[in-house]
Amino acid sequence: MISHKVLIIGGGQLARMMAQAAPSLGIELRVLASPSDTSVVNLAEVVVGDYRNVNDVLQAAKGVDVITFDHEHVPRAVLEELLSAGHVLRPSLKGLELVQDKLHLREQLAKWGVPQPKWHGGPGNVRDMVRDFLRTGVAWPLVVKRSVGGYDGKGVWVLRDDSDLSSLDGVESPGWVVEEFCEFRQELSAQVARSPHGQGLAYQVVQTTQVDGICTNVIAPAPDLDEATGIAAQRLAMELASKSEVTGMLAVELFCMPDGQLLVNELAMRPHNSGHWSIDGAVTSQFENHLRAVLDLPLGSVKPTWPYTVMVNVLGVNPVDESVLNHVLAHDPGARVHIYGKEFKLGRKLAHVNVSDSDPSRALARAQHAADRLSGTIR
Ligand code: ADP
Numbered sequence: 128m129i130s131h132k133v134l135i136i137g138g139g140q141l142a143r144m145m146a147q148a149a150p151s152l153g154i155e156l157r158v159l160a161s162p163s164d165t166s167v168v169n170l171a172e173v174v175v176g177d178y179r180n181v182n183d184v185l186q187a188a189k190g191v192d193v194i195t196f197d198h199e200h201v202p203r204a205v206l207e208e209l210l211s212a213g214h215v216l217r218p219s220l221k222g223l224e225l226v227q228d229k230l231h232l233r234e235q236l237a238k239w240g241v242p243q244p245k246w247h248g249g250p251g252n253v254r255d256m257v258r259d260f261l262r263t264g265v266a267w268p269l270v271v272k273r274s275v276g277g278y279d280g281k282g283v284w285v286l287r288d289d290s291d292l293s294s295l296d297g298v299e300s301p302g303w304v305v306e307e308f309c310e311f312r313q314e315l316s317a318q319v320a321r322s323p324h325g326q327g328l329a330y331q332v333v334q335t336t337q338v339d340g341i342c343t344n345v346i347a348p349a350p351d352l353d354e355a356t357g358i359a360a361q362r363l364a365m366e367l368a369s370k371s372e373v374t375g376m377l378a379v380e381l382f383c384m385p386d387g388q389l390l391v392n393e394l395a396m397r398p399h400n401s402g403h404w405s406i407d408g409a410v411t412s413q414f415e416n417h418l419r420a421v422l423d424l425p426l427g428s429v430k431p432t433w434p435y436t437v438m439v440n441v442l443g444v445n446p447v448d449e450s451v452l453n454h455v456l457a458h459d460p461g462a463r464v465h466i467y468g469k470e471f472k473l474g475r476k477l478a479h480v481n482v483s484d485s486d487p488s489r490a491l492a493r494a495q496h497a498a499d500r501l502s503g504t505i506r
Pocket of ligand 1: 244270272277278279280281282283306307308309310314337340341380392393
């Protein structure tokens with residue numbers, strides 16, 4: 128019998144959707160989850176523990192072929208212990224370091240000559256850093272980011288002028304990145320799957336929309352994106368995947384500027400919110416391809432199965448109740464609902480809805496309606 132055993136560190140919705148993809152390829156999943164991670168219950172072998180605790184992680188890793196991740200917050204010391212114990216990490220330590228620290232990423236992208244927003248950064252006093260940056264000729268507004276530990280816009284501040292610096296009072300960080308505010312035409316995400324033997328496939332480039340740093344919707348493919356820019360984004364993602372020796376999924380978040388220039392904002396080396404559409408809109412989802420890639424299996428086709436697939440996140444406004452779910456399922460039988468099995472919390476990502484259609488505006492309206500009902504935004 129074929130049997131591959133994978134450990135996922137972290138038990139959020141990404142682990143849940145990998146767990147949903149695993150059985151059809153005979154992959155056994157173990158997940159190291161915290162006691163409050165409810166998303167993977169009954170979907171995988173769950174080991175409850177702390178990803179920051181070396182013993183918990185080594186215990187969970189016993190007997191698995193490969194270790195991969197639902198998030199990028201595992202401390203370096205823990206990753207090094209796993210390597211010394213002979214475990215295989217995918218992505219590699221080198222790759223993970225890039226996505227754990229925004230300052231390190233900016234420095235590395237600069238060394239590689241990859242286009243990115245103008246930036247300045249380091250450890251130290253953030254106000255001095257902002258002043259030094261302004262002296263180089265950059266103008267307000269600016270974007271200030273903590274170098275580590277942020278997600279969904281937490282740890283990112285948009286400062287309109289000097290007076291906004293007070294919003295950073297009392298905030299600690301081992302390092303900072305200060306960036307020019309990019310007036311982009313579109314935010315894009317280019318995702319590739321890459322396996323250890325070097326096979327790489329690029330998904331179609333998508334448009335993402337963020338409100339207050341949180342992704343609200345994704346349109347696949349990105350509307351109004353000319354072919355040459357789309358291909359350039361895919362090439363850039365493939366180039367970054369090989370430079371950073373990624374194994375698994377890589378998402379490259381990009382700002383597409385008014386003149387068509389692409390600037391790299393961030394990288395994620397795991398399945399990513401910008402690829403949730405692929406569960407219902409591509410031959411092989413990002414979750415299945417991540418598992419195939421980390422196990423060095425041949426990758427599945429990334430071809431879209433519909434002209435457009437739109438994903439809308441369900442961000443908690445009210446708890447999802449059964450009658451709302453019934454309404455949504457009955458109202459639009461073509462809407463694909465993916466619930467994450469998480470406790471309700473205001474603003475938390477609780478689910479997403481995918482809708483495929485020949486028309487992107489109609490797909491967005493249908494998915495938005497379903498998501499608004501599920502989140503309790505409309506009743
Ligand atoms: P996080 O790691 O929390 O997701 P990001 O660096 O991706 O933080 O920033 C979150 C969002 O903030 C981005 O998706 C984008 O919409 C906006 N943003 C970040 N940096 C800039 C920038 N330099 N200029 C304009 N908008 C930005």
